Amino acid sequence: MFKLSEKELADEMAGFTAREISQQPNVWKEAVENVFQWKDDIHAFLSAIYTKHARLRVVFTGAGTSAFAGDILAPVLQKENQANIQFEAIATTDMVSNPADYLFEEIPTILVSFGRSGNSPESVAAVNLASNIIKDFYQVIITCNPDGELTENARHDENSLILQTPEQAHDQGFAMTSSFTSMMIVGYGAFTTSPFTGNSVTKIIAYAERLISTLADIVDEIIHMNMERIVYLGSGILSQLSHEAALKMLELSAGKVVAVHESSLGFRHGPKSILNDQTLVVLFMSQDPYTRQYDLDILKELSQENSKVVVLTESKDSEVVELADWALSVNGEGESLGNDFYLAFLYIIFAQILALKKSIQLGITPDNPSPDGKVNRVVKGVTIYEYRNI
Incomplete structure (x- = not known):
């Protein structure tokens, strides 16, 4: 698995994390099948709420990686539902500290809570x-x-609906991998007006299986550069995905690799200062022709810097190949997936594998990269204070 033997995975305490990355295509298939089985219950629950209220908020929430799932989903679903429903993403870590800024008495609201464990104190609060x-x-x-x-x-x-990801998605490793992607699938499947089933899912799964079986060589090549910093860039929802990608490296390297994220256009506005000869930049290229122009512009600019650049793109592109140090097409010369949301499931696999392999290279144990308890699989040390709305 990822050119690591079972003994190496055991010795490096990387087995849970490696398997949870590798299993994602199977978990996604089961998640979609489950959503299809639940469709009548989901429809009955949501349609009753939609018809009852002239105005409605749907707020995706969670902490850390769980929050990023909502950040990616909200604009995708808002684009599909341009009626009386407002889709938003607000992290529990913001909502709990500042409830008056985000929770409004007179606006009917569906709170969609993402949680791997379901025990995070901010999520409950x-x-x-x-x-x-x-x-x-x-x-x-x-x-x-x-x-x-x-x-x-x-x-x-009766005003609550519980949707369970496949059992395998309850990651045992420290970092959220299959839990993140499977919760996005369930969240999208519950609220989309274009069911996430059939041909699109089949293509995503097939492309993901190919990536998982072929990425190890190029990742091994990449991590042999003297990388002390990494920057993830993207536009639109791929900028939101870059937040999760950067967090994976930060978590699994135990902070030894400085990891940041930014939008392709936003990078010039100060964050570009991070670049040096020990910086790796990873660009998640949009498949949208208009948006892609902005991604290509920053790539041209980056090609003049002394940093190394990896570009993930849907299909092979001769200009990208010329400008990037590494250019990875994720659809295996197959049929286009058609949007950046579907691409996100493939792009994040690269970030997960890169973080796993870098962690092992640094001598860190990916399944528990913080054995001193500085950070924990389920957050600790949070005090929830009584709130009085004055």
């Missing part, structure tokens, strides 16, 4: 705050843990 502040409050819980506190608290609530 966000639901409690929202249910106390908002008159017409509903929730959808998308979780990998059937026994988490979020699930237990909502189990007998």
Whole structure:
């Protein structure tokens, strides 16, 4: 697996993380099948709310990686649902500290909570705050843990819907990998007006399987550069994806690799100062012809710097190949996926594998990169204070 033997994975304490990256195509297939089986229950729950209210917010929330899932989904679903439904993404870490800025008594709201464990203190607190502040409050819980506190608290609530990812998606490694992508699939499947089934999913799974089986060689080549910094760039939802990609490297390298993220256009506005000869830049190239122009412009600029550049693109592009140090096409010369949301599932696999291999190279244990407890798989040390809406 990723050119690592079972003994090497065991010795490096990398087995959980490697398997959870590798298993994603199978987990996605099961997640889509589950959403299809639940479609009548999902439709009944949501349509009753949609028809009851002339105005409605759907707020995706979570902490860390779980929050980034919502950041990616909200604009995709807003584009599909340009009616009376407002899709937003607000991290629980913002909502809990500043509830009056984000939770409004008179606006009916569906709070969609993403949670691998369902036990993060901010996630539980966000639901409690929202249910106390908002008159017409509903929730959808998308979780990998059937026994988490979020699930237990909502189990007998008629205004709540619980959607479970496949059991395998409940990652045992420190970093969220298959949990992240499977929660995005379930979240999209629940709210999309274009069902995430059939040909598109088949293509994504096939392309992902090819990537997982072929990326190890090029990743090994990349990590042999003297990389102390990494920058992930993208436009639109791929800029949001870059946040998750950067976090994977930061987590699995235990902070030894400085990892940042930015939009392709935003990078010039100060963050470009990070570039030096020990910086790797990874550009998630959009397939949209208009947006792609901006990605290509920053690539041309980066090609004049002394940093190394990796570009992920949907299909082979001779100009990208000429400008980048490494150019990776993710669809295997196959049929186009048609949008950046589908591409995101393939692009993040590269970031996950790169972080895993760099972690091992640095002598860090990917399954538990912070054995001193500085950071934890389920966050600790959070005090939740009583809120009085004055």
